[in-house]
Amino acid sequence: MVITLTGSNSVALRQRLADLVKAFVHVHGELAVERLDGEEISAQVILDAAGNLPFLASKKLLVIRNLSSNKESAETLEQIISSAGDTCDIVFLETAPDKRTVYYKNLKKLTQAEEFNDLDGPALIKWLEESAQDQGGKLNHAEAVYLVERVGANQQLLASELDKLITYEPQVTRENIDLLTAKTPQSKVFDLLDAAFAGNKKRALSLYEEQRMQKVEPQEIMAMLAWQLRLITLTKLGGKRTSTEIAKDAGLNPYPVAKAQNLARNLSPSKLRTIVNQAEKIDRLSKSKPIDLDEALKSYISTI
Numbered sequence: 001m002v003i004t005l006t007g008s009n010s011v012a013l014r015q016r017l018a019d020l021v022k023a024f025v026h027v028h029g030e031l032a033v034e035r036l037d038g039e040e041i042s043a044q045v046i047l048d049a050a051g052n053l054p055f056l057a058s059k060k061l062l063v064i065r066n067l068s069s070n071k072e073s074a075e076t077l078e079q080i081i082s083s084a085g086d087t088c089d090i091v092f093l094e095t096a097p098d099k100r101t102v103y104y105k106n107l108k109k110l111t112q113a114e115e116f117n118d119l120d121g122p123a124l125i126k127w128l129e130e131s132a133q134d135q136g137g138k139l140n141h142a143e144a145v146y147l148v149e150r151v152g153a154n155q156q157l158l159a160s161e162l163d164k165l166i167t168y169e170p171q172v173t174r175e176n177i178d179l180l181t182a183k184t185p186q187s188k189v190f191d192l193l194d195a196a197f198a199g200n201k202k203r204a205l206s207l208y209e210e211q212r213m214q215k216v217e218p219q220e221i222m223a224m225l226a227w228q229l230r231l232i233t234l235t236k237l238g239g240k241r242t243s244t245e246i247a248k249d250a251g252l253n254p255y256p257v258a259k260a261q262n263l264a265r266n267l268s269p270s271k272l273r274t275i276v277n278q279a280e281k282i283d284r285l286s287k288s289k290p291i292d293l294d295e296a297l298k299s300y301i302s303t304i
Contacts, residue, residue, distance in 0.1 A: 001089040002081055004107045006097055007116035008251075011155040013093070016116065017063070020091055024061045032057035038067030043076045050090065051083040058087070065093045067103075074103040081110055120244045120254035124153060128162060137166035147177055152184045153255030185216055189224040190259060193232075196304040197263055204301050218293040222283055225297075229276050231260035236272055275304060 003020070005013055021033055032054055036046060046064065054060035062084070067074050084090055092111060097104045107113060119127055125144045132139035139147075139162070151161055161181050165172045168180060188207055196204040211221055235257060238246040243258035250257075264272070282300055286293045 002084065002092075002111045003090070004092040004094060004111040004113040005116070006094040006107075006113070008096075008118050009116040009155060010095070011159055012116035013095070016114065017091065017093060021061065021063070024089065028054075028057045028059055028061070031055055032060045033063065034060060035063045036065070038064050038073055039069040041070075041073070043070075043073040046073055046080055047076060047083050050080050050088055051085075054087055059089065060087065061089045061091065063091045063093060066095060067092060068094055068097040068101070074101075077103060077106050078110065117248070118153070118253045118255075119155065120247070121148075121258045124148060124155070124158075124255055127155070128158060131159065131162055132166060132172060135163070135166050137162075137170040137172060139172040143172050143174055143177065146174055147172075147181070148255060149259075150177060150183045150187060151181050152187060153253045185211065185220070186224055186227070186256075189221065190228055190256075192301065193225070193228055193304075194263060196301050197266060201302050204304070205298060208298060208301055212294070218297055219286070221297060222279075222286065222293065225279055226283065228260065229279055231256060232264045232267070233272065233276060235261040236264040236267065236269065278303075 005016055007013060025033060034049055036049060038046070046067075049062055064080075067077070081090065090111075092107060094104075094107070097107075125141065125148065128144040128147065129139050129141065132144075147161065147165075148158065151157055162172070164180055165176055169176055188211060192204050192207040192211075195201075195207060208221070212218075231252070234250055234252075235243070235246055238261075243261050244254045246252075246261075247254040247257040267275075278300060282293070282296050285291050286296070
């Protein structure tokens, strides 16, 4: 068995690796597992580990992390695999490989490659609901959606927050989510744009003031606005393509792309162009002239 695990979904990667190791240990014992950091270990050490006979076991499992970061060792990939023979299974764990390299292409050709990418909206919600159930908790669909909208689509953060919520009370409620989690600034800025695009100037300015009261500087808010406007522009240019397709091409998480897509549907290309140009002008002026960025942003939000 020679397997490659790769992809942007760190939670799924860790779970798959844990499952592989657990199944192997169940048959061959814990002493039969060896882990190597490919970034720091020489090619010869890896070759020796693959070729040496297992200790007190009929077979061993060699887990090699991020071999792609070590050019010299990566060039010995075929030797490593051939050295393993029948007494050594290998798992190559690659968190961020360059898919253009010969090394990555050989991994795809010579190993059983499994890729785990970030989940899109429905899949992320389903994962949250199932994770809660696995931990003996209960998370309804509406609360799962609310949790993602509040803390963002980062699976690692969501897993941590869900664990905290279930520990506090197995039935996850919106009240407990508000009590125990902090809304991410990016989510608040998205709400701000949502309100502004809907013509609710009062709510949009209120959300802006909330950010300022929490000591978020205007420069940070400007950066978050620029990020959200970039997502909205990408989805607008994407036409009828799905959020998953757009996210994959842009190297982004599908969930915020889907949210941006909803906003983009209600904006004409000319309106979006005007909004983006105005934001770009404010950003450029703030970096070249002594303007009051706080007042400039409030004026911008009022005119959206």
